């Protein structure tokens with residue numbers, strides 16, 4: 001079991017770091033020489049690398065390199081163990097996952113030791129002073145004590161898990177829908193270009209995205225919203241009732257587990273022609289609690305703002321610098337979903353070309 005504490009994970013919301021995300025995007029594409037060197041690319045491989053780098057950067061201020069590669073490798077082995085029979089014998093997935101978790105813990109130990117030393121010597125670079133690792137090491141709990149190492153490691157692993165595959169599988173599907181719908185690509189490009197034009201005309205640096213620019217990406221965000229409507233990362237979740245209550249004549253006792261679902265995303269009652277990919281439907285808001293890609297209530301996704309930013313930054317740079325098309329233009333699913341996390345596993349193949357002048 002992982003343990004994590006809400007006030008601490010709330011820190012995720014405080015990180016609004018467009019510049020860092022732009023940097024992560026550039027590093028990701030440099031790392032993927034296949035973008036320029038090879039003809040075809042699996043969309044999910046590119047978005048996986050970007051999202052994992054973005055979350056590593058957010059929580060650990062870790063850049064791409066051997067340490068991140070090692071964490072990523074062990075992370076995949078650990079994640080496979082979240083949905084297998086718990087047979088703790090050599091060769092079994094569960095056994096490998098436990099081993100991977102131990103190794104990730106050792107890597108975290110090294111990072112924590114190094115950071116503690118930097119904190120003690122007062123030489124933590126400014127950019128690192130607000131990352132999640134720093135906060136977990138320095139912000140005391142409610143009783144004024146510093147956190148236990150096991151607690152810190154649980155939180156770090158939980159955030160890696162919650163924040164990487166969710167954004168990457170969504171982005172891979174956004175790439176698919178953009179390739180499939182030229183009118184959508186045209187509108188996104190137009191929106192992103194007008195943001196750049198505005199920056200140029202007001203003398204701002206065009207490579208430095210601001211929160212204002214992110215807020216201007218209205219249409220691009222609608223495309224992501226529509227993708228999340230059709231392919232919510234989590235299709236069901238559970239909430240435990242903390243008190244007895246009545247709902248529509250039913251008595252719900254304290255302590256019951258109730259489940260919420262994203263089934264309403266496909267209801268014609270709330271979304272006209274629900275199976276159609278149509279970002280324009282987001283010109284108006286759907287009724288409350290009919291659209292739940294980030295869940296709802298007190299345990300709603302804590303990283304939703306970071307996820308929004310990181311996905312918008314990714315698409316901004318992608319459409320600015322590259323064009324792409326589906327290797328199989330007739331491909332239209334079916335979309336493969338991870339049975340537990342409902343994430344896409346699709347190997348959507350794309351051809352990517354760099355745009356020389358944007």
Ligand code: HEM
Pocket residue numbers: 006009012055159162163164166167170228232233234237238292293294295296297298299300301302303304306307
């Ligand atoms: C497209 C991206 C993402 C989607 C669709 C998504 C979706 C979700 C959903 C459905 C939940 C469950 C909410 C509930 O039960 O009401 C959740 C929880 C959570 N997510 Fe996300 N998430 C995304 C990205 C992220 C990122 C980037 C982070 C971290 C930086 C993150 C951190 C969390 C945390 C910490 C929780 C647990 C909240 C709690 O239990 O209080 N998520 N997310």
